[in-house]
Amino acid sequence: MVAVPEHTAPGQPDPHEPDINSPAAGEDYPGRHREYEGRHRADLEGLSVWATAQSTGPVQRRGRYVPESVKHPARMLPAIAAHAVGAYTQPGDLVLDPMCGIGTTLVEAVHAGRDAFGIEYEPQWSNIADANIRHAHDHGATGRASVIRGDATRLMSLVPKALTGQVALVVTSPPYGPTVHGLVRPSADGVVKYDDRYNDGHDRGNLAYRDLTGLADGFAQILHGCATLLRPGGVVVVTARPWRKRGELVDLPSAVIAAGLRAGLVPIERCVALLAAVRDGHLVARPSFFQLQQVRKARASGTPMHLIAHEDVLIFTKAATSSEDGTEVVA
Numbered sequence: 001m002v003a004v005p006e007h008t009a010p011g012q013p014d015p016h017e018p019d020i021n022s023p024a025a026g027e028d029y030p031g032r033h034r035e036y037e038g039r040h041r042a043d044l045e046g047l048s049v050w051a052t053a054q055s056t057g058p059v060q061r062r063g064r065y066v067p068e069s070v071k072h073p074a075r076m077l078p079a080i081a082a083h084a085v086g087a088y089t090q091p092g093d094l095v096l097d098p099m100c101g102i103g104t105t106l107v108e109a110v111h112a113g114r115d116a117f118g119i120e121y122e123p124q125w126s127n128i129a130d131a132n133i134r135h136a137h138d139h140g141a142t143g144r145a146s147v148i149r150g151d152a153t154r155l156m157s158l159v160p161k162a163l164t165g166q167v168a169l170v171v172t173s174p175p176y177g178p179t180v181h182g183l184v185r186p187s188a189d190g191v192v193k194y195d196d197r198y199n200d201g202h203d204r205g206n207l208a209y210r211d212l213t214g215l216a217d218g219f220a221q222i223l224h225g226c227a228t229l230l231r232p233g234g235v236v237v238v239t240a241r242p243w244r245k246r247g248e249l250v251d252l253p254s255a256v257i258a259a260g261l262r263a264g265l266v267p268i269e270r271c272v273a274l275l276a277a278v279r280d281g282h283l284v285a286r287p288s289f290f291q292l293q294q295v296r297k298a299r300a301s302g303t304p305m306h307l308i309a310h311e312d313v314l315i316f317t318k319a320a321t322s323s324e325d326g327t328e329v330v331a
C-alpha cells in the first residue's frame, strides 16, 4: 500500500495522487497512474530535461550536414539546437551563434524557418558552416543565414550596427580545451586519437587553448556583445558539459553562469540536455570513448564515478534596468 499522510503541507504532493517517482505507485494504482500521466502529458512537453539524444549524433546529422562536418572536435547535437530554436523563437526570428563551428545552430534555425548568423574564428570550420548552410538550402530550408569569420570577443566590431537589439535567440557552446574531444581508431598500440584539435594549438585567439579563467574571461566578452545584439525579451542558451581533468571536475557550467552575470545577463533557467536515449524506462548513454575510459579507470581504482550523460543548458535573458522616470526597461 502507498502510505497516505493525513495532512499535507503546502507545496507537498497531493496524497491522493500516486507519486509517479515511487515504483509502488504504478503497482497499487495502475489505472490512476496512467490517468495521471495522461493529464500531465501537456506539461511534460516543457520539461527542464531535454531528450536530445534519442538517436546518435551521426544519425542526427546524416544527410542533413556535409560529411566533412565530422572533423570538428566538438559539434553540438543538432537536437539541442533544434530544441532551443523551437522553444524560444518564432518563424522569421533572428538567431545568432557567436562560436558557430560547423554551423549546427544556423542549420537547425534555417530548417525551422528562422534567419541566422554565426561567427567562427577558424576558417576551416567557417568554410564547413558555409557548406552546411548551402546544403540546408538545397534540401528545402527557407531561413537565410551567413557566417562571419572573426574573433567573437570583438563581436560588435564584426557585425553591422543595425543588428543591435534585433537578435531573438543566441545558442552557443564554448570550447572545452584539447583534452576532451576527438575520434579514435584502433592501432597496434591500442588506439590512435584524431580530429581532436581546433587548430595547431598556437593561436591564443581561439578560446579552446586558454585555461578556465582565460576561457571564462573571453566568453564573458562574447556574451557582452550578444547582450547588445539581443532584442528585449531575447534569450541566450549556452550548453556546457561538466568535464574532468586528471579525474578532477572542471565546473564549466558554473563558470558560464558567472560569465553571463559579468556580461549583464540574467540567468533564468538551468536545464539538462540528455546525452542518453530514453528507452523503455531506462537511459542508454552515448558517451565518448575517452569518457568511458576515464570512468572505467576510476572505478577500477576504487573511486566511484558517474558517467556524464548530459550537458548543462544555461539560459539567460537581458537585464531590466530602471529608466529616469522609474519605469522598468530592458537594457
Ligand SMILES: C[S@@+](CC[C@H](N)C(=O)[O-])C[C@H]1O[C@@H](n2cnc3c(N)ncnc32)[C@H](O)[C@@H]1O
Residues within 6 Å of the ligand: 072, 074, 075, 076, 077, 098, 099, 100, 101, 102, 103, 104, 105, 119, 120, 121, 122, 125, 150, 151, 152, 153, 172, 173, 174, 175, 176, 198, 205, 206, 207, 208
Ligand atoms: C564547442 S565549439 C562549437 C561547435 C558548434 N556548436 C557546432 O556545432 O559546430 C566552439 C567553437 O568556438 C570557436 N572559437 C574559439 N574561440 C573563438 C573566438 N574567439 N571567436 C569565435 N569563435 C571561436 C572554436 O573554433 C569552435 O569551433
